[in-house]
Amino acid sequence: MVTTDTRQRLLDVAEGLFADQGLKGTSLRAITSAAEANLAAVNYHFGTKEGLFAAVFQRRIGPMTVERIRLLDQALEAAAPNAPALEDVLRAYLAPTLGLLTSHDPGAVNFPRLLGRVFSESGEIKIQVLNQFRPSAERFLEVLAQILPELPHAELMWRLHFLIGSLAHTTASGKLICLMSGGACDPNDVEGLLERLTTYAAAGFQAPSR
Amino acid sequence: MVTTDTRQRLLDVAEGLFADQGLKGTSLRAITSAAEANLAAVNYHFGTKEGLFAAVFQRRIGPMTVERIRLLDQALEAAAPNAPALEDVLRAYLAPTLGLLTSHDPGAVNFPRLLGRVFSESGEIKIQVLNQFRPSAERFLEVLAQILPELPHAELMWRLHFLIGSLAHTTASGKLICLMSGGACDPNDVEGLLERLTTYAAAGFQAPSR
DNA sequence: GCTTGATTCATACGTTCGTTTTAATCACTG
DNA sequence: CAGTGATTAAAACGAACGTATGAATCAAGC
Numbered sequence: 001m002v003t004t005d006t007r008q009r010l011l012d013v014a015e016g017l018f019a020d021q022g023l024k025g026t027s028l029r030a031i032t033s034a035a036e037a038n039l040a041a042v043n044y045h046f047g048t049k050e051g052l053f054a055a056v057f058q059r060r061i062g063p064m065t066v067e068r069i070r071l072l073d074q075a076l077e078a079a080a081p082n083a084p085a086l087e088d089v090l091r092a093y094l095a096p097t098l099g100l101l102t103s104h105d106p107g108a109v110n111f112p113r114l115l116g117r118v119f120s121e122s123g124e125i126k127i128q129v130l131n132q133f134r135p136s137a138e139r140f141l142e143v144l145a146q147i148l149p150e151l152p153h154a155e156l157m158w159r160l161h162f163l164i165g166s167l168a169h170t171t172a173s174g175k176l177i178c179l180m181s182g183g184a185c186d187p188n189d190v191e192g193l194l195e196r197l198t199t200y201a202a203a204g205f206q207a208p209s210r
Numbered sequence: 211m212v213t214t215d216t217r218q219r220l221l222d223v224a225e226g227l228f229a230d231q232g233l234k235g236t237s238l239r240a241i242t243s244a245a246e247a248n249l250a251a252v253n254y255h256f257g258t259k260e261g262l263f264a265a266v267f268q269r270r271i272g273p274m275t276v277e278r279i280r281l282l283d284q285a286l287e288a289a290a291p292n293a294p295a296l297e298d299v300l301r302a303y304l305a306p307t308l309g310l311l312t313s314h315d316p317g318a319v320n321f322p323r324l325l326g327r328v329f330s331e332s333g334e335i336k337i338q339v340l341n342q343f344r345p346s347a348e349r350f351l352e353v354l355a356q357i358l359p360e361l362p363h364a365e366l367m368w369r370l371h372f373l374i375g376s377l378a379h380t381t382a383s384g385k386l387i388c389l390m391s392g393g394a395c396d397p398n399d400v401e402g403l404l405e406r407l408t409t410y411a412a413a414g415f416q417a418p419s420r
Numbered sequence: 421g422c423t424t425g426a427t428t429c430a431t432a433c434g435t436t437c438g439t440t441t442t443a444a445t446c447a448c449t450g
Numbered sequence: 451c452a453g454t455g456a457t458t459a460a461a462a463c464g465a466a467c468g469t470a471t472g473a474a475t476c477a478a479g480c
Contacts, residue, residue, distance in 0.1 A: 006428085038430080119379065158395055161391070165377070166379075184367045201372075237438085239437080250460090253440080422479105426476080427475080433469085441461085
């Protein structure tokens with residue numbers, strides 16, 4: 001077959017459209033016509049519109065989390081028996097998300113944008129999606145607490161949220177950032193962005209707390 | 211009159227609903243019924259749904275920008291003839307947004323949430339809204355560049371976007387952050403949040419660039 | 421080659437949406 | 451009190467939405 005599976009085509013197209021216009025802003029008719037599928041295909045394969053939305057996430061979150069843990073363990077091993085550098089831990093957290101931006105997978109490029117947007121979706125879908133990140137987040141929090149032992153727990157938590165906010169904003173609004181900076185910021189330089197955000201956040205995490 | 215103006219009631223209600231469910235996710239019927247107004251009232255006073263959305267922003271952005279500039283000038287004067295401390299400049303930028311969270315104005319409490327969400331709205335509304343922040347943003351960039359003369363222009367730009375991301379995320383998802391941190395983060399402690407974000411970002415801005 | 425299960429298709433249903441229209445009501449002024 | 455412009459009210463419009471239905475088509479095994 002030269003044409004890909006309908007189910008996968010729907011996932012790919014939906015990933016892009018949901019990333020651009022959100023759940024409510026994307027109609028099933030827009031998805032199915034862009035995917036060259038029948039209108040009823042979504043309900044057949046995913047039950048409901050929200051089912052498709054959840055499936056779009058399910059496809060990526062697992063591998064992304066696995067990759068994060070892998071990079072974290074790799075950093076831990078490389079530094080053993082010492083604690084790894086803060087920058088390496090942050091990079092392990094950020095790289096699997098930012099890396100998708102340069103992926104060859106046709107749909108994956110849109111996922112970081114979608115991920116940055118999910119915080120603005122309403123309902124339990126948001127909570128359901130974000131809960132899938134909890135296990136890996138707690139692993140990172142353990143390691144970070146070990147690297148920064150003098151930092152109170154709440155402070156570490158806040159700073160991780162600050163980092164997530166920066167990540168979500170840059171992935172969700174990359175083109176907008178480029179536009180508003182008069183072209184000074186190039187959102188296509190993913191490698192550079194990873195380094196910039198890593199050094200910025202690393203300095204922030206290391207700041208003494210009051 | 212004991213009852214407030216219809217126009218203002220619509221703005222207040224819309225501010226909260228748009229903040230919770232976004233532009234597409236909020237129906238005019240939900241707005242008008244919550245505001246105890248007629249369905250046609252929105253179209254009469256604001257022309258269209260997007261007109262109401264824009265009006266909600268227009269009401270707050272101006273004063274917020276003025277307050278930012280005022281705090282910035284105040285910091286400049288207090289430090290003259292030296293450059294102000296980086297923390298004071300960042301606080302001047304953040305305080306007018308975070309301050310609304312503890313405002314007595316019934317609708318203002320919702321505005322920071324709405325502001326954090328506007329990046330996820332689609333269409334030209336987003337660009338139109340964000341352009342209103344440009345003038346004040348450039349003032350801040352000038353001062354920041356003066357405080358951090360060794361930092362390349364693009365780097366400074368990126369870091370400001372990182373800060374905006376952290377701010378947007380914390381204001382838009384405060385309750386969610388509290389939930390996901392197991393209650394360790396208290397989003398009601400606005401003063402504390404301002405200080406935490408200021409010191410975090412200040413350290414990030416001061417990090418040497420590669 | 422017919423059967424069976426999976427998928428696709430065209431179509432329709434009922435709801436909800438933003439907007440419009442037309443009439444009613446209100447607040448004032450001359 | 452008549453008249454006028456601003457506001458509110460009730461009702462309806464057409465369009466778009468998510469979903470459901472039943473027939474048509476396809477692929478594979480016996």
